[in-house]
Each structure stands twice: as C-alpha cells, then as structure tokens.
Amino acid sequence: MTAVILTIGDEILIGQITDTNSGYIAKALDKIGIRTVEMLSIGDDRDQILDTFGYLQDKVDLVIITGGLGPTKDDITKKTICEYFNDHLVVNPDVLAHIEDMWRNLFKREISQVNRDQALVPSSSTVLFNRYGTAPGMWLQKGQTVFISLPGVPYEMKGIVEHEIIPKLVREYDRPYIVHKTILTYGVGESVIAERIEDWENNLPEFIKLAYLPAPGRVRLRLTARGKDKTIIENAIAEKVTSLSGIIGDIIVGYDDEEVLEAVVGKLLTERKQSVSTAESCTGGKIAQTLTSIPGSSQYYKGSIVSYAEEVKTEVLGVSKQTIEKHTVVSAEVAKEMAQSAQRILKTDYAIGITGNAGPTTDDTDKGVGIVFIAVATPDGVVVEEFNFGQPRDKVIDRSVNKSLEMLRQEILKR
Structure with a gap:
C-alpha cells in the first residue's frame, strides 16, 4: 500500500x-x-x-x-x-x-x-x-x-x-509487514563504515535494504525489511545485526532510534547509581540540554555551570588565573580544571569540562576556529583530548556535544 x-x-x-x-x-x-x-x-x-x-x-x-x-x-x-x-x-x-x-x-x-x-x-x-x-x-x-x-x-x-x-x-486494509532496526555508531564517518562493511552489505538479501543516516559525530545504520511473514523478516534482520556487530562492534553504542547516545549514557549511569555534571564554555549549555532531554535524567544528572566568560571560569568554577595566563583559555589544562571543579562543586562521580573556539571569531588564544578541548573527570582522574572540528559554528558545537558524550561513555565502561 x-x-x-x-x-x-x-x-x-x-x-x-x-x-x-x-x-x-x-x-x-x-x-x-x-x-x-x-x-x-x-x-x-x-x-x-x-x-x-x-x-x-x-x-x-x-x-x-x-x-x-x-x-x-x-x-x-x-x-x-x-x-x-x-x-x-x-x-x-x-x-x-x-x-x-x-x-x-x-x-x-x-x-x-x-x-x-x-x-x-x-x-x-x-x-x-x-x-x-x-x-x-x-x-x-x-x-x-x-x-x-x-x-x-x-x-x-x-x-x-x-x-x-x-x-x-x-x-x-491488508498490509505487508515492515521491520526496521537502527544501529547507532559513533566516532567514525560514513565512508569509513561503508568500506568496513562492504562485503556484509553486498550479501544482504534482496528484501533487506540498508540506509546510512549520518550526523555530526554519529552515523545511524538503518536496516529495513518488507514481507508477508513477520517472523521470517524479523529473524533475518536479527541475524544480520548479529553479524554486523562482529565487524564494527567497536563503534556501535546502541540500537534503534530511541537509543541515542545520551540515553545510553543515562542507562549506564542509572545502572551503576552514578552521577554526572558539566562545565561548558563553547557549547553554551547544549551538553546539559542534550542530557536532560532524556526522561528520568534527574536520577543521574546534577547540573551545569555554563562558564562562557573567562571571569565565570575563574570566579565561579575556580579555574586558576595562572593556568589561563600560561596556556590560554582554550587549552587542555583549562578543560581539565573545569571538569574537576564541576565534579567537586556539584558532587558527582563524573564531570565534563569543555572549552574551545566555535567561531566565527576566536578568544584571546593562539588556537584557531574549530579547536576544542574536552575533559572528563572520573572517580580515578581526568582524561583530556584535543579536537579540530573545523567549521561552521553549528557543526563545531554539535560535534563537541557528541564527542563529549562518547568520551563519557568510554570512561564509564572502563570501570
């Protein structure tokens, strides 16, 4: 129909x-x-x-x-x-x-x-x-x-x-069955995934179609099967998902549209009875908005300090002025102190600290537009990574949010 x-x-x-x-x-x-x-x-x-x-x-x-x-x-x-x-x-x-x-x-x-x-x-x-x-x-x-x-x-x-x-x-009306299965991947682009799963994709049965649904920092792979026998197409989809997991299991973070990364992170924190907070600069609170978009997020998300201005970083978060003078406001050292301060002030197991240049202009720093530092404070210490997300501004912010959650997930799974 x-x-x-x-x-x-x-x-x-x-x-x-x-x-x-x-x-x-x-x-x-x-x-x-x-x-x-x-x-x-x-x-x-x-x-x-x-x-x-x-x-x-x-x-x-x-x-x-x-x-x-x-x-x-x-x-x-x-x-x-x-x-x-x-x-x-x-x-x-x-x-x-x-x-x-x-x-x-x-x-x-x-x-x-x-x-x-x-x-x-x-x-x-x-x-x-x-x-x-x-x-x-x-x-x-x-x-x-x-x-x-x-x-x-x-x-x-x-x-x-x-x-x-x-x-x-x-x-x-008599209608055929349509079965979808969405595989959520993070950290690898569409072309790389296509190359890794080429043989698998070429061997899909005719009644199963694969669609790539890319977004900044993430790619959803959607399998769709149509047929008269629901059991047959569901079993075929399940078999193909299992074999795909054996090929790209390292980048798969969840399944189905509802299981977005922020929901995956929330589920992990809920299961472990742990909490997270955020200290954001260049993302302007969007990590907090993304985390709190999930129903029930109050169980694990405690709050955010949006330190857009330098004085908020120093006076509210307590980031050292000497650190900023030595390394500039966009640096691994500042991101690290932001995460540690949020973790301490808001009393959480994990905290994300992020600073960068989303553009189109830059702060008082030697770092160009698109450079972002993300830190994740954990119960055992802090990890910090530098990224170049390019341009334009919206892309930098979206990729920063996704990468922050991806890093948080990785750190939670280590423990």
Whole structure:
C-alpha cells in the first residue's frame, strides 16, 4: 500500500513555518506497513489543489492532506475537495455539538457563525473526530485512491492520526509487514563504515535494504525489511545485526532510534547509581540540554555551570588565573580544571569540562576556529583530548556535544 502526503499552505512555501506534520504522518504509516512514496507542498490555490488531486488520482492508494481547514476565508481546502468530488457541504450534527461544547466550556465565549461553519463537511465524507480542536478530519474515496484531509495544527493532526486514521487503516486494509532496526555508531564517518562493511552489505538479501543516516559525530545504520511473514523478516534482520556487530562492534553504542547516545549514557549511569555534571564554555549549555532531554535524567544528572566568560571560569568554577595566563583559555589544562571543579562543586562521580573556539571569531588564544578541548573527570582522574572540528559554528558545537558524550561513555565502561 502506497501513500502521498500533501501539505497545503502558502506559509510553508515561503518558509514562515516548518512542515513537521509530514514526517510524523510518514512514520505513523510506516509502522503499519504503508510506504510513503512522495511528500508534496502546495499553496492555497484552487487550481493547484485540483491539479494535484488529479495527478495523484489512482497513482497511489492513499493521499493524506494537511492544512487549509481553519475557520478563515483563505482556508479553501474543504470547498475545493467538494468541487473535486462533485459534492456539497452539509452540517454534521456531532461535529457542531462538539464545537459548541468547546466554545461554551473551554473558551467560555459566544460562538460565531464562522466557527459553526467548521461543522460543514462534504456529504459523502466519513468524518474523523478531532478531540483537540474544532476542524474535523475527512475521509473520501474516488476510484482507487482514498483522500484524507486533516487540520494543519500539529497536535490536532496527531490526535486524528493516532485515534482515527491508523485504527481504520489497520481494520480495513491488508498490509505487508515492515521491520526496521537502527544501529547507532559513533566516532567514525560514513565512508569509513561503508568500506568496513562492504562485503556484509553486498550479501544482504534482496528484501533487506540498508540506509546510512549520518550526523555530526554519529552515523545511524538503518536496516529495513518488507514481507508477508513477520517472523521470517524479523529473524533475518536479527541475524544480520548479529553479524554486523562482529565487524564494527567497536563503534556501535546502541540500537534503534530511541537509543541515542545520551540515553545510553543515562542507562549506564542509572545502572551503576552514578552521577554526572558539566562545565561548558563553547557549547553554551547544549551538553546539559542534550542530557536532560532524556526522561528520568534527574536520577543521574546534577547540573551545569555554563562558564562562557573567562571571569565565570575563574570566579565561579575556580579555574586558576595562572593556568589561563600560561596556556590560554582554550587549552587542555583549562578543560581539565573545569571538569574537576564541576565534579567537586556539584558532587558527582563524573564531570565534563569543555572549552574551545566555535567561531566565527576566536578568544584571546593562539588556537584557531574549530579547536576544542574536552575533559572528563572520573572517580580515578581526568582524561583530556584535543579536537579540530573545523567549521561552521553549528557543526563545531554539535560535534563537541557528541564527542563529549562518547568520551563519557568510554570512561564509564572502563570501570
């Protein structure tokens, strides 16, 4: 079963808002065996909407549309759908009751006619209940293609997808099984990994595909298998993951999208009943933000001192002024003292200290843009490494965060 996701709205085309709906919908469809073959964005234009509907008709099984269902006059999707389906709008009493209830009990204001009009739906449509808003979803079919129209507000769209669309698709359609397995690697680039696993990749069965998903400092390897027999494809995936571990086990840190490095580190610290803190300069608190993005991180993460200015390093962290004068603020010695101070002040088993030049300019130092020193204080001492992460600024910061967590993980595993 194939799908196209279509977003409607001038605000997307001019970059005023970012389309996050398409990714969510594609992921939800993939989990139930429906393959998204294309994502399209078009403006609020009647002719363009009609042309796109006609282009997609009978080419795919499913077209999911988001946007253009609000109460304002420029939201034209519903009217254009009626034109395409040679249909007319009727009031859906259940939707109207829901809208009136929301305005009376939640908004506590007098409802206007323009809001009542959101209860108008094409007469041939199946209404998809919107529990978080007033604009309902609509399910219509023409020829071999089902068209589903959803509001563009993300939390409203997600509610309809989760509670209405996915259960209906599962009930009514026979779909193949799709199994994914993601292997998370750190510290080695995509081209190096490809060279190391070339023979393994060449021997993958035809129904298993490999995708490289690189990011600064990390590469995810995603295996995808499709088939009618779930047990067969799950066993095949498991076998290939086991053999891959024998080839690049030294750089594998976890599995599946949810098991990102910050979650791996958190799991290790939780299991050992240990804690970590951070003292950040060039990353500006992003290591702390990354660590605390994991639910339950308060069990092991104690806090951060963001010592962006030199005086914060000396007056709050207690980094020696003599150390800075002798080695400059961007140095292994300063990173080491930052980590040790965070470990002492925040009373943690481990601490990360980081200083560097993210760019585009440099501090009062002889080190160029992209040079970063990362220190990890452990129960037994401190390790410090120097890196050159190049440019631009965002890349330097992202790679610094990843390398800091990678070093922390390595030190935890040594003990």
